[in-house]
Amino acid sequence: MGMHQESHVESSETLPHGVIATSTSAQMFSTSSLDALQGEESRKVMDIVDRLRRGGLSGELQLPQVVVCGDQSSGKSSVLEAMTEIPFPRKENLCTRFATEIILRRALTVSISTKIIPDKQRPAMERKRLEAFKSSIVDFNELPTLIDEATGLMGLDDDDSNQARAFSRDVLSIEIAGPNRPHLTLVDLPGLIHAENKMQSKEDVELIRSLVDDYIKEKRTIIMAVVSAKNDYANQIILKKCRDFDPQGHRTLGIITKPDFLEPDSDNEKSWIELANNQDIFFQLGWHILKNRSDREALTSFKDRNAAEKAFFSRGKYRDLSPDMLGIKSLCSRLSHLLFKHLKTELPDLQKDLDKNHQEVCRTLELIGERRSTPQEQRRFLLTIVTNYQDIVKAGVSGQYEHEFFGDTDPEEAVEHEANAHHLRAVAQHFNLQFALAMRKYGHKTEVLADDGDSTDATDSDEAEIDEAEIDECYRQFAVTQEQVSRDDAIQRVRKILIRSRGRELPGTFNPILISKLFWEQSANWQAIANQHIEQVARLCSNFARAAISFSVSNDISARLQSLTLDKGLDLRMTRAKEELAQIVDDTKHHPITYNPAYISTVQSTKYEKLSSKFNSMATDSKEQIYNKTTGTYNTYLKPEFTTSIIRNFTEMDMDRVSAEDALDSQQAYYMEEVEYFIAAVAKQVIERYLVRDLADTRSPIMVGDMSDAEVAFVAAEPEETKRQRDHLEARKATQEEGQEIFKSALGFFK
Template sequence: MAVSLTMAELQTDEQRRILDTIIALRKCGLDKILSLPQIVVCGDQSSGKSSVLEALTDIPFPRSDNLCTRFATEISLRREAINKLTIRVIPDDARPVKEQEKIKKFSQSITEFEHLHEVMENAMTVMGISNSKGASDKTFSKDVLSIEIEGPNQPQVTLVDIPGLISTSVRGISEADIEMVAAITDRYISQRRTICLAIIQASNDVANQSILQKARNFDPKGERTLGVITKVDDVPVGSGREANFFELAKNEVVFLQLGWHVVKNRTFQERDFTIKERNTAEVKFFERSIFGNLPKGNIGIDTLRSRLSCLLLEHIKKQLPLLSAELEDALRSAEVELGLLGNSRSTPSECRGYLTQLIMECHNICKASIQGHYENQYFRLDSKEASSSKAGSPTTRLRAIVQRTNTQFAEKLRTRGHKYTIKMGKHDEVPSPKGLTEDLPTVLSKADAKIWAQTMLIQSRGTELVGNLNPQLIAELFWEQSSPWEKLATDHVKKVWELCVKFLDGLVTKKIPKYLKTRFWSRFVGGALKERRKAASDELRKILDDNKSAPINYNHYYTDTLQKRRDARSKPQPQYTFGAAEFQPSLATPLQITTNMESFSCEEALDCLMSIYKVQQKVFLANVTTQVVERHIMRGLDDIFSPLEVAKLSDETIKAFVAEPDSITRQRDVLTDKVRKLEEGREIFRGAIS
């Protein structure tokens, strides 16, 4: 198999080392996982794409006057000790699995190019598209023809030829074919590491060739598109069309950062020319053509090889660090997915061990979250979570967010737990709740508060002396003043409960495979959560019922507060007199004595209310957060994931519970293969760096 050295000679040892890295990544199958640098030859139908590719690679592809490119063709040139050409078919992922397996079995090798046409005909038969041997309803295919050419003098490079874009359906070409060709083109040129060799034929107006618009859609700045003008010999000398394409070649009509290049392909009369004769005819054409006035580096197939070699090298150098980081991300993601599936399991002991492992992992994370120990990788915050002040604590850190929620509940109870805010003195402060302003306490002046107390006093009067209080009065005033507690406490317990459910759902979603999540939740989590919710609701109801009884207190804080309020009420009020420079208090100020016995009783009742309210409020806050939230919701939440529950299950139940379906087995095989390829790719990168 005779091989020209033209492309191989362009590559230095440094270039080969860098290109070898990409080839090795492609060879281990990473091109299906990551976007690898490559050169794609694209253009409209009959624009001369295949002819350019043939001239670049010195490979005599079978040619025809009608459509010849019916599928994407990946040409991989490899440096190996022995000359060999191997053709395979890479099936479209959308095909059924059995069809894919059948197509993957196709592989033929030759040592001379003269047999290439026959092998390509066989490949088209495998794809199920029409060829010279027989007709088929299928004209185009999304399968990929892979041609791997090996030899001691071959360069390390991969080029892709794709079907030309078609604008109108004609006999033998349907609208579906047009859409398929457009989809194939989009799939290749949309890949951000692809250099697009956009072929434009001078025999047709630029505005009528859709490849430029396609390239702009995916590469709007023209950073990875190199325009190539063909068939310039078909343009009449001195015509306006020739001048227009000359301006295009100078990068003045459609600007591309990589610029433009001009080549002359074989004409119909030159179809039997050898590669050498073709190149000689091209040189002679540029000697007499206006296009020969362009910079020498922008005309001819030899300089195009040189440009592509340099472009590809610089492109790969730029992309390698990004590609390495992308590979590491893909590897971590694949390992997580594979880890969720666990090891293959078929026996009851394997199933039991797998389920126990899942349970224990959930148990340990749940216990750590409740205790506030966040060393596990599960609790790590990304930069957005760590820098967000509005987000608060993430739901993975359950103890932190419950503490924050309890603090918010305490603040609500302090600022909105009382029905009335009573201003007994000029300087009494009215608590100003933060955030929401609905359900705020009604502010009562001292006079209004005494009217409220007097109304209750009259309704509760018994045989006690006038000026004394019926103990029931304090209870009734307290019940009304603390009436908002029930809603605040119920809402708080509900919120903590929802946070726990969200935490557990996130934990199960992260640690339990998707196919097993519903069964796992139903078996281990759902029922236990319902029991805990009922216990918490029952406990809260008991606490609320206790508050409907007369307050019982043994805390001296009540008498301390009451005495202070009485002292403040009877305390002499300073009298201010106008002095030389400022108001000065008079020293002689009489004690405040109330002679109205009913007024005295009202003030005494309000003092008792406000004193007992402070004590009971603290008790209520402690009871709700400790006896309800902590005892029935938080404490022992990790016991939901008890391995003892797994031990209680029979072998039949265990096997039915976690035995994996065939789809999971296939998914594991795919992920295992993906991880293997990515790990191999990582070793390739490490070797390249070292």
């Protein structure tokens, strides 16, 4: 007996069945209660939702719906029955053992159709078996048979076998159509169980609670929370769940049933009336009180039921309550208003969600591409991918970022951050500027300091601002090996090298090979700095190319394209870039050559500044002041021995030092010119020529044409799962577009 006995009690309290025996088609489709539920404008709005549901959008969007829920034996099924005036079958109240979706809709002909929406966790074969259940009837007398059959298919047969399940997550959908039906969907959920017993296991308790949670947590669901006045409402589970999922009570309407069990004028009745007045548990949608039919009233008509309810609320404390919160008729009017308001509010968001889903489906279909069974279709498919890829890469190389692939920049992140990395040209330029500054800052192995402490090797630059801390982070290893020396120490070191590399030159001159040796030593870091820069740009280009392919096609094909051709192409470009750099560096190992007048100008300017500084220092030391009696002021004069001092101080007898100083000045001037040439050569002949400029050629139509049919098939052949995915997505796309058309026809409701 266990569960079945309790279910039977709820059935006898809530479900009238005497009407079935004498019902006619006219009686079957009488909807006096629901006539009050919808005005004309409300019907039109609900018609939109109904059309979306019938178009299959319930699986695509979380459509607004009304869910009737409560604790077991709370009387929720009788609330649903009173609203719809649909007499459900009595037998064991099977409808409370799984969710029952009741869809009312207007149609020219009367019909009742049922189907099972299987639990997604069922095995595929079971889902297919349950989905095959579809049946239609024309009289409510046949409804018990249909429900029996559906219940059996769900594995809920009423036998004593241990194989029968108590509850199911499957949904029984009952669609009732007729010329006077409104468009409305109501869901009756199984009653929440307080504790397990011999007929209702712990798993059953958790299943029902989880099922109720899944429905009421959806933000577009209106919750009709039914509580029975027979039990203390503080102990009824549904109220806690409503507060958990709808803490502000924005979408919860409380329904109090069985008030006739309360002792008139008792404290208990007073507490329930306070609850109904929203003075205890607050719901923004408020509370409503209904009187259920008792066991002895089970065979009465809906008209008699409504009359008995009206008479009950005309007595006692209920006369002090607003009529708007009493009885089934006012409930339908009240529900009509909040449904209309709720649906009209949700429709614009539904449209946005539908448009977003449609974009995602279209994008996925675009990535999957067209059907490709034959070699010709596969080759054409690859050509389309390659063309799209080249368009993206060429735009990135040229700095034209209109394509959707590039997205928006993030000014708060670094230039090379992944949020900005699709802007290829901008990042490559940034890396080039970093390289140029790093070369000027760390390219020279020895930094010669002037007498005032400033570097004599530093070069000025008018380039765009680059964060020097960022340069230090990227190229810090070269700062560690850089040595700082005074000019005198540098001259002494050059003097030692000069002596050890002396040839047939006359005293006071130096062997031309000395400049080469000094330059080679000073430029020792060039190749390492350039290698780091090349690898940095190569990674940028590689990541960009891979992202462009991934954007142009699905992940599986993208991976095959990369492994078959792209990886080799990128590796080859890197190899050629390194080879070009090696040639540029090799050119610096030969005897210095320059035809730039700036070299002579720099050497002369260095000598001039050195002599000028020395002269000014001597002149300052040779000044004396003589008092002029006539003017009463002091006049400044150079001492007579100043000229002799000039001759003595500007005559250097150490010819090796003279040669060393000239060699150092010449090397520094040559270095300043060559470092700029090297920066330009790396940027143009290596970075541009081999890594950036023709990046689009890593995948080209010519390469596709050269591929064998086997290679084309390896990349582009369509597996069965892809075909199934395309079919599924195309079906979704068609459903979504039908929904979009529905929204277009209903634009007036969004104002």
